[in-house]
Amino acid sequence: MSPQGRTRLRLVLRDLSATSAFASIVLSGSVPAWALVAYLLALFTSLAGRRPLSTRPTFSVLLLLLTGLVLFGAAFRGLMDLIVAACVFAGLVTSHRMLSESTRGTDQQVQLTSLLMLAGGAALTGELWYGACLGAFAITSSLSLALGVLEPEGGSEEHFDVKPVMGRVGTGTAFAVAGAVAFFVLFPRLSWNIAARRQPPGLLGGTTGMSDSVRLGGAGDIKSNPRVVARVRLSPDPGVDNLDAYFPGRSFDVFDGREWKGSGVAKRPRQLVSFKRPTRKTVSQNIELLPAYGSRTLIALEHPIGFNNVTAVGSAGSARTPVVEVADEEVRVELPGNGYTYTALSDPDATLDALEDPSRYDALPSELDPRIGQLAAHVLNGEARPLQAALLLQKYLQRDFTYTLELEGSPADPLAEFLFVRKSGHCEHFATALTVLLRSQGFAARVTAGFFGGERIGSAYVLRAGDAHAWTQVFVPGQGWVTVDATPEAGRQNQPARVLAWLTSMYERLEDLWRARVVDYSFQDQLQFAQQLVRPPQSATKSEEVTAPLPGAAPVAAAAVTAVVVYVVVQRLGRKRRAGDYRRNKASGFLDQIEARLSRAGIVRLPGEAIEELTLRLTDGAHPMAPALAKATRAYLGARFGGASLSADEQARLLAALTPPRVG
Amino acid sequence: MSFWKRLRARWRAPRGLKFTRSGRTFFVVTIGIGLGALNTGNNLLYLVLGLLLSLIVVSGVLSEYCVRDVKVRRLLPDAAHAAEPFAMRYELQRERGLGFALSIRELAPGLTGEAFVAVVRAGEPTIVRAQLTAARRGPYPLAELEVSTLFPFGLFAKTRRLELPETLLVFPRRGFACVEPPESGGAPAGDGGNPRRRDGTGDLLGLRELSHGEDARRVHWLKSATYGRLLRVEREREERRQFVLSLAERLEGEALETRCEELAALARRLLDRGHEVGLDTGGHRIRPGGGPGHERRVLSALAWVGFER
Incomplete structure (x- = not known):
């Protein structure tokens, strides 16, 4: 390869390694847009082979220092996180060096500032993509540095093949990565992960759609969104692959004909919320709401009886946060955060004898289409028991109505349109229809929004944005709120494209492995690992171990012969090569x-x-x-x-x- | 070699390892990340720390591969003058594997400069050139040389010393102007001393019969065969003078150096003009002569003055 070709390759690799490091901090979502744009401009200019700052070094350095002062001033005044400011400054220094005259020293400065960005990225994010960035940085920076040391200080006109260099350095980097893994596994963890951060949802924003109201109309695009928004670990663990459970988040009691709203009154913030005492059947849930969740409403399995240990994880770290209970409506986090972790307790057998204010749950809109009441009466045919009535209406809706996400137009009365014209809709239409039909006959009912599903990945169940769902809860005296879901079963869970679902599932498995084995790796895990080494888990029974046959003489002899043949061949090849050398x-x-x-x-x-x-x-x-x-x-x-x-x-x-x- | 030198050579580490400037910064950053990992318990920082430490180890292993199997042969220059760069060549050879980014440096004090080669392949001797500069004239005992590499990451310079005993003779410095010395007192001896003889190497003057005892190398064989008797060629003899340059015995230090440089410049100039030059350094005497070989003998003698022991 010619010297020019080598230089070009080296600079491209250098720029790619710097970009890997910069991407690791961009992943955190904390980098200001202007810094991202500035870096991308510098990257493309550098890749185009232009070094505009090589002619104005003093001016550009002064500008850089000024930007640094502004950044750290903003951090000092609390307008920006200090680590983010440091990482952004490192990114700007990297950009400056990339656009300056290319020397071995400049290259090494780019690599060192990239290393600082990588360390900052480790503090700012814990995502799987960080691992990819780290790997990419290790490979590209190693190759770039190796190509740099092959050039003498004054440059060289020598032509030589760089493949052997790449091969040698690539092998070395692979060993370095293996060594890093070994160090990571074996180095004793003497401290806890006290600086864990959760990045903001990024450019896509929160996708759950858990808002203050449920408005009928519009397409249900969210059902095809495979983004994971929550992870749930259950105790006791049911051990099934698909949980198919309801995770209510918020209930709505007031319907104005187009929109559901809540009328509950918020109580004062508390560190924990407890409705009832736990029983033997209580299911404990460690729930992690990810940045993609995009709401402060806490979710839990049906019949939640308590929420505690609520921690908001933000760009500046994690902090315990109080929660606010809105009576019979929702429990939400007081302080904003990029993500939340908490423990929820649910009791499937929890009962409620009577409602405090029944009038909240049988009110109807003032301009309700009279055909709705007639329809309900016709279907129920005099059924007076709330649960049986709900089940009859559910059966009617599931039989005569179809599920669709493709809804066009914005009708004046979306409920009547659904019941008497289109006869198709998504979960909000079905839930609204069932609730209003029940209320029209005097039964207390409400619409609840949350999630339905739970796909097992690793040791946790994940909830996707497409699992967002709405259903009806009917009040049954002596039992309390009972879920009756009118939506056809096929329309309850997320419905992504098959390939997309497979890809996201694979990604989630990797992400789960990453989190379990890397991000949350602890001293306890190290102890378990050591114990496994000393005393391996016994998969076979004792009798099987005793009777397991030893390998016979034939395999041993074959192995020995093979070893001798390989030795002789290697020796001969080596001799031939040495002779060739001579x-x-x-x-x-x-x-x-x-x-x-x-x-x-x-x-x-x-x-x-x-x-x-x-x-x-x-x-x-x-x-x-x-x-x-x-x-x-x-x-x-x-x-x-x-x-x-x-x-x-x-x-x-x-x-x-x-x-x-x-x-x- | 003295006892202490031998002891020191025995106890010396087989390889030298030195931080480069960026290597020092890399090390400081590694320490910083390590402290950050210990302080915060952030697992990703542990991962980065592990990677950086592994890169240091890999760097040591790969650089060892580069310098371990390399053989060096020194090809001394034809002429090296003090205070001016001269080309020293080295033949590098490996029996197996590849060597990258190798620098070769002489460890003799007073010699500066190094050679660099990007790739050395197995079984293919590679000649590299170093632009060395010697500070002074005289013999330089080249006991050891140093083969080092910055490969693979430029963080550390791994160095291996090779024993390769040889002597480099550096001639006196060039570039001195001096007055022409007086002609030697003694008359030129033999045939070559008589300017009137027609036995020079200039233009052809004629042919004559070869007398008894005359040099048979002057015979013109073609004409002799034509005429049936031995004829010799007579050529015009160029004007040549003999000089014997002498060096006072008692000179030392700077005066000796200056005189050696003057004599070297004089010898070169006189020889260039076709004169014959001899040298008398007191203990050593060179008879007047001419030609490039003689110039080398004179310069070598001047280089050795003061270093005879």
Whole structure:
């Protein structure tokens, strides 16, 4: 490869390594948009081979320092996180160096500032993509640095193949990554992860759609969104692959004909919310609401009886946060955060004898289409029991109505449109229809929004944005709120494209592995690992172990023969290669043999004397070996520097002539 | 070699390892990340720390591969003058594997400069050139040289010392102007001393019969065969003078250096003009002569003055 080609490759690799490091902090979502734009501009300018700052070093450095002062001033005044400010400054320094004149020193500065960004990224994010950025940085920066050291300070005009360099450094980097993993696993964790951060949802924003109201109309785009918004660990663990459970978040009691709203009153913030005492059947849930969740409403399995240990995780770290209970409506977090973790307790057998304010749950909109009440009465045919009535209406809706996400237009009365015209809709239409039909017959009912689903990935169940759902809860005296879901089963869970679902599932598995094995790796895990090494888990029964047959003599013999064959082949190949090396080096080898002959004859080269000078000296002194030595020297010089051929026979002949004279 | 030198050589580490400037910064950053990981318990920082430490170890292993199997042969220059760069060549050879970014440096004090080669392949001797500069004239005992590499990341310079005993003779400094010395007192001896003889190497003057005892190398064989008797060629003899340059015995230090440089410049100038030059350094005497070989003998003698022991 030509020197220009090598330089170009080195700079591209350098820029890619810097970009990997910068991406690791961009992942956190904390980088201001202007810094991102500035870096991208610098990257593309550098990739285009332009170095505009090489002509204005002083001005650009002053500008950089000024930007640094502004950034750290903002951090000092609390307008920006200090780590984010430091990372952004490192990114700007990297951009500056990328646009400056390219030298080995500049390259190394880019790598070092990139390293600082990578360390900052480790503090700002814990996502799987960070691992990808780290790997990409390790490979590209290693190759770039290696290509840099191959060039002498003053530059070089030498052409050579860089593939061997790439191969050697690539292998070395692979070993370095393996070493990093070994260090990571074995180095004792003496402290806890006290600086965990959760990045903001990024450019896509929160996708859950958990808002203050449920408005009928519009397409249900969210059902095809596979983004994971929550992870739930259950205790006791049901161990099933698909949980198919309801996770209510918020209930709505007031319907105005188009929109559901809540009328609950918020209580004062508390560190924990407890409705009832736990029982044996209480299910504990460690829930993590991810940045994509995009709401402060807490979710839990049906019949939640308590929420505690609520922690808001933000860009500046994690902090316990109080929660606010809105009576019969929702429990939400007081302080904003990018994500939340908490423990929820749910009791499937929890009962409620009577409602505090029943009038909240049977009110109807003032301009309700009269056909709705008639329809309900017709379907119920005098059924007075709330649960049976709800089930009858559910059966009617699931039989005569279809589920669709493709809804066009914005009708004036969306409920009547759904019930009497379109006869198709999504979960909000079904839930609203069932609730209003029940209320029209005097039953207390409400619409609840939350999630339905739970796909097992690793040890946790994940909830996706597409699992967002709305359903009806009917009040049954003595039992409390009972869920009756009118939406056809096929429309309850998320419905992404098959390939997308597979990809997101794979990603989630990797992400889960990353979180379990890397981000949350602890001293406890190290102890377990050590125990497994000392005392491996017994998968087989004792009797099986005892009776397990030892390998017979034949496999051992075969292994031994194979080992011997491999050894012999390797030895022969090595010998052949060494012989080949010698052939390529015949001139130098020939000189060594000449010197050995001369040495045996007692002729020693003087310090600093070349072979041709020795030949002249012997010729001047009329040494008897001089003529033979002159021929051999001429042949050596011709082969070594003149490109002349020197066969093995000729070498042997010339060496044979170099015999010491016989005395007497 | 003295006892202490031998002891020191025995106890010396087989390899030298030195931080480069960026290597120092890398090390400081690694320490900082390590402290950050210990302080916060952030697992990703542990991962980065592990990667950086592994890169240091890999750097050491790969650089060892580069310098371990390399053989060096020194090819001394034809002429090296003090205080001016001269080309020293090295033949590098490996039996197996590849060597990258190798620098070769002489460890003799007073010699500066190094050679660099990007790639050395197995079985392919590679000649590299170093632009060395010697501070003074005289013999330089080249006992050891240093092969080092910055490969793979430029963070550390791994160095291996190779024993390669040889002597480099550096001629006196060039570039001195001096007055021409007086002609030697002694008359030129033999045939070559008589300017009137027609036995020079200049233009052809004629042919004559070869007298008894005359040099047979002057015979013109073609004409002799034509005329049936031995004829010799007579050529015009160029004006040549003999000079014997002498060096006072008692000179030392700067005066000696200056005188050596003057004599070297004089010898070169006189020889260039076709004169014959001899040298008398007190303990050593060179008879007047001419030609490039003689110039080398004179310069070598001047280089050795003061270093005979």
